[in-house]
Amino acid sequence: MKPSRFYLFMSLFWLAGVSWLAVSFSNALTDHGTSVCFFKHATGLACPSCGTTRSIQALIHGSIWEAIQINPLGLFGLAAILTIPCWLLADALSKKTTLLSSWNYLETNLKKPAIFWPSILLVLANWAWNISKEL
Amino acid sequence: MNADKVDFYLMTNGKFFESHALPEVRNKLQTLDDQKWSMLQIMQFKDPTTTIIISILAGSLGIDRFYIGDTGLGVAKLLTCGGLGIWTIVDWFMIMDAAKRKNLETFTYALMY
Numbered sequence: 001m002k003p004s005r006f007y008l009f010m011s012l013f014w015l016a017g018v019s020w021l022a023v024s025f026s027n028a029l030t031d032h033g034t035s036v037c038f039f040k041h042a043t044g045l046a047c048p049s050c051g052t053t054r055s056i057q058a059l060i061h062g063s064i065w066e067a068i069q070i071n072p073l074g075l076f077g078l079a080a081i082l083t084i085p086c087w088l089l090a091d092a093l094s095k096k097t098t099l100l101s102s103w104n105y106l107e108t109n110l111k112k113p114a115i116f117w118p119s120i121l122l123v124l125a126n127w128a129w130n131i132s133k134e135l
Numbered sequence: 136m137n138a139d140k141v142d143f144y145l146m147t148n149g150k151f152f153e154s155h156a157l158p159e160v161r162n163k164l165q166t167l168d169d170q171k172w173s174m175l176q177i178m179q180f181k182d183p184t185t186t187i188i189i190s191i192l193a194g195s196l197g198i199d200r201f202y203i204g205d206t207g208l209g210v211a212k213l214l215t216c217g218g219l220g221i222w223t224i225v226d227w228f229m230i231m232d233a234a235k236r237k238n239l240e241t242f243t244y245a246l247m248y
Contacts (some may be wrong), residue, residue, distance in 0.1 A: 013211065013218070016218065016219065016221070017215070018178060020219055036216060036218050036219045036221075037217075037220065037221040038194075038195035038216070038217055038223055039195045039196065039216070040216075047195065047196065047216055048196070048213055048214070049213065049214045049215060049216050050216065052214070052215070052216075073214055076214065077215075082172075096229070103207055107206050109207075110206045110207065110210065111204075111206050116144040116206075123213065131183070
């Protein structure tokens with residue numbers, strides 16, 4: 001991916017995440033059971049990332065255990081929301097592409113079967129847990 | 136490489152590349168050594184039609200991105216409910232071109248050696 005395209009994507013990705021979080025806090029859409037998840041609407045089952053918003057909300061309120069109980073992916077979500085803007089800003093100021101290099105490094109390593117399959121198994125296990133919790 | 140082989144290759148594999156990339160592919164093939172013909176024949180490309188079918192059926196889980204080799208984006212899509220559903224819809228229109236761009240990358244990368 002070209003650096004300009006990657007940085008534009010990451011900025012939009014972060015902006016969309018923060019906007020969704022702001023909407024979920026202010027409008028309490030999720031309290032009314034409103035979901036944007038295609039998979040959930042199509043099958044009635046939770047998807048691997050269902051509950052991430054609620055998990056991040058719990059984390060912001062300081063309930064780490066509750067967040068893990070809802071969906072552990074919320075921890076990664078909040079970490080990404082906090083890290084990405086700082087990293088983007090640091091790269092913009094230093095005129096380096098460390099975020100892109102790290103992304104490429106992560107992508108190369110994720111493709112290795114020794115990392116890829118255990119990760120997929122973890123996601124599947126979490127997904128099964130999500131379905132059993134009826135998120 | 137002679138013109139017949141180049142034309143034959145473009146006829147059979149042209150669908151794997153974006154139309155504006157075809158002149159570039161043609162130029163590369165024309166300057167290529169004949170010995171690399173067998174390597175070109177076994178080169179594996181991602182079919183854009185298969186990609187769009189995967190995108191429609193399992194795009195919200197990021198499987199389409201995994202399929203074309205964008206593992207990082209696949210993970211991002213999987214862990215965000217398909218980018219809150221928006222990215223899923225955007226990808227229905229973008230994924231074929233993304234697959235074709237990946238094919239061009241594969242083609243260019245393979246011919247470097």
